[in-house]
Amino acid sequence: MNQITPASIGLSREDLPNSYIGRSVPRPNAPKLVQGRATYTDDVVLPRMLHTAFLRSPCAHARIGAIETAAAMAVPGVVRVFTGADIAKVCDPWVATLDHLKGMKSAPQYPLPLHRATWQGEPIVAVLAETRAAAEDGVAALAVTFEPLPAQTDMESALAPGAVVIHPELGDNLVFTRTAETGDVAAAFAAAHKVVEARFVTGRHTGVTLEPRSIIADYNRADGTLTVHHSTQAPHMMQGVFAKQLRMAEGDVRVICKDVGGSFGIKVHVYPDEVAVAAMARIMGRPVKFIADRFEAFASDIHARDHRIHGRLAVDAEGRVLAFDVDDLTGIGPYSVYPRTSAIEGNQVVNLCGGPYDFRNYRCTTTVVLQNKAPTCQYRAVGHPIATAVTEGLMDLAAEALGMDPIEIRRRNLIRDDAYPYTSPAGMRFEGLSHHASLDKLLQMVPVARIRADQAEARSRGVYRGLGIAAFIELTNPSPFMYGIGGARISAQDGCTVRMDPDGSIVASSGVTEQGQGTEAILAQIVAHGVGVAVERVKIITGDTQTTPYGGGTWACRGAGIGGEAALQSAIALKQQLLDVAGAMLQAAPDSLDIVLGRIVDKAGGAERMTLHELGRIVYFRGDTLPRELQRELVQTRHFITKEYPFAFTNGIQASWVEVDPATGMVKLLEHWCVEDCGRIVNPMLVDEQVRGGIVQGIGGALYEHCIYDAQGNLLTTTLADYLVPMSAEMPEMHVGHVETPTRESLLGAKGAGEAGTAGAPGAIMNAINDALRPLGARVHEQPFTPERILRALGTIA
């Protein structure tokens, strides 16, 4: 980092003029987004472009019979109709398994299925037309015979005798199962002072990005290249996918993603309709655009969190955790989703249950099964909110059984702050966490005594309020242990190229991507800090496989920790080269110089020697005046990958204060707190907003969001009137606090911050609701906590 350290001159790091790491710098791309000057995929219009619309399966499970296309072809504007067989001529199917998930199986998936539809909403036939409206008219004119088959919608019976085996060639509906077991669980339960147990359900929900899934694929016959404009989180991964499935060289495929209007994990997967678009472009030699509408989003974006969990917890008389025993079951739809697979969420539940606590005996099984519903896959905070709700729900039950304060039982069991490095019973390795410091910080923020007094007073008036706590860990900065070792071409490494142009301005291109969360803002801060220029002088390029270093994109909270470190290293390397060049020009030792706000200065005394603008002029236009051997590329690239730990775990703790109306079952969120430790904070305002946004999505899962299917597999929640997203009027005041435990794996020390809010909020809210309901003898453990479920728990309705 800068040679002048804040400590060396008696300043905080915020005091240095170009010390941007740790400062709430306004986001350079915010005005563009709020002024409507962003370029989303749908804003891209190419010559000769066609539009597509899909006929989607009306049935959860059906044999596809005759496909009559003549009437559709007669619709004005319709250019061509594609069936599964047409697409399969140029595009291979995929199978989404990972080698390190032992025994995992799934069936080959085609862009458009050849013989059977396996979920309602699956794309079956595509119509290409001059406009989207004409394509929809064409879809309406298609006559496709669907012969309904029995549907397997219930995950509980998916492995039972008599279940509909969705892919007969697999033998059964079991995708994956894994049990982690350490210690002697049976003995621990036998010796326990108290054993508590509960059945938890997390509701199937989805990401609801403001910008729907969007893609334009353009195959150019002249040079044999495919250019894809794509609303995605992982352009390099998609480059590889399109190349492989379409039998092209990876280098002949370019994926460009300009502005992306939200992703939350939804846009890091391979969707059959999007691959079909690429295949159609390949066949037609014309650009083809597909923009999902909201109906299609609900029926075909990945869903997540469809789990049923039985959990048991054994504690001793002092409230020490003796053992967790957890059985998780999840239904993932008819196919595991390529290439990350749909077994990761269940696997995360196994990795994360009991995560904040110090205990010895652990057993957790996940069972991942097929069903005829939309496929599920990774969505913000994959598995974390499930594991946190189970863990923290059981901790509260144990506290109640012991007559112990919920805060006290946590204090007795949270892993000590001096216990690191620490390996959890599930085998997770923690470099350094701060559970107790975070709890202490939370208790500084939450007025517990006042809340308890208010709670007692309110109860005397028949008003039921509750306080709930949830500690959590979060997996960030993933190494190849997440996907790479399983054979997936998903990069855990990321790179950044930083260059200086003649006028002294800096351009950095990075393999991580921006979906509205501010990645480009922190990259600009880090590069400005590392080189020594004003942040306004830094421009960031992301989202283009042809112009950015190869990288993984944005997922699992890696933008700051991985992409940020690559940016910092490349910026420092560029600075060093600039100082070397300046030293040659000024006949000074490079290490006697520094760069501050775009000026070469004497490190001692700070006197200005020359501007970067002048340095650039000489390098680019009067190179003849420089020593012959002097390296003067003024462009540096560095890549970063974590090496010591498979993941950089973060931690945090949340508290929720709610009021439950026992007459109506309505929950009112009064206040919410979150303390999290994401290591080095690059931009405090962005981190706070990430945490708040994450909490809001956690609230969505806890109270509102639910993809509801009927028993036949019909999706009932296909509009925003039926699928309830959290809205501002219901959101509580949210307070965010931080503890900073930087990772020692990188100079920057940043870990991920994007999923902490979502990880902890549902568990905290559940515990708050149950705290409110306790005098009434009711409890809820099934999300979302709807009025219906609360009224049932109260015995008001049967």
Add this chain to the structure above:
Amino acid sequence: MKWPAMTYHRATSLADVWAAFAAHGPSVTILAGGQTLLATLAFRLSEPGMLLDITRIPELRGITLQGQVLRIGALTRHVELGRDLLVRQHAPLLAQAVPHIAHPAIRNRGTIGGSLAYADPAAELPACAVALDAVVVAASTAGERRIPASAFFTDLLQNALAPGEIIVAVEIPIQPSLAAIDEVARRSGDYAMAGLAAAMRVHDGRVVAPRLVYFGVGRGPVLAGAACRALEGRPLTAESIAAAQAALTTDLDPPQDLHGPSEMKRHLARVLTARVLNAWLRPTEMAA
């Protein structure tokens, strides 16, 4: 989805409307605030041949006091209803209902005529119209026809308008009364899981002409006859309120929906009955 192809015509007078009906017949769909219709077009749930925009017809606007009747033009936007002084004075129930209707953007465009014509069983204004014993004024080439609100909502999303008729106004009889609306909705602005628009008078300490109208619990606004009879002529007390709640077993048979079963909706209707009526215990005692 994209809208189906259709013709759009803007009428500037009722004569334009009658001419369009004569020329295009049943393929004409009236466009007022568009807050329901335009969404159904985007889902391709309706495919009208012609959208006839009536928002520029001056006769359909305005709120006036005409003797003992408050006449509200069909094009009155929800936001106007909420802030109009005549409405606040003579039909405060309608003003009270407005904040419950969806969100500000929708209230800025949606109209009272459109809400009544669409006859959504979960909508606030149809229930208020029935509670206030309003009269829907329909017009056609044959002239005006007055339909009591209690006879206007014939079934799920169905109304008593004849082909060739449009709503031109709603007339509210003004009389001193107690009136209130309350509902239970998952989020602010959502369709109610259950709602109640209630109106009544108190004379000599006894309830006169109670009208308890529930919404979100049937195929239209439901005037709860048994519950009203349980109150009529009796003092408003905990006992009579409990009797009205109990009578809802007879009055309401709510269809289950995504929010819960029939039993839950009837329960919520009882909760709302107590909340609305309990608030009047004191005024009635004072009147007595």
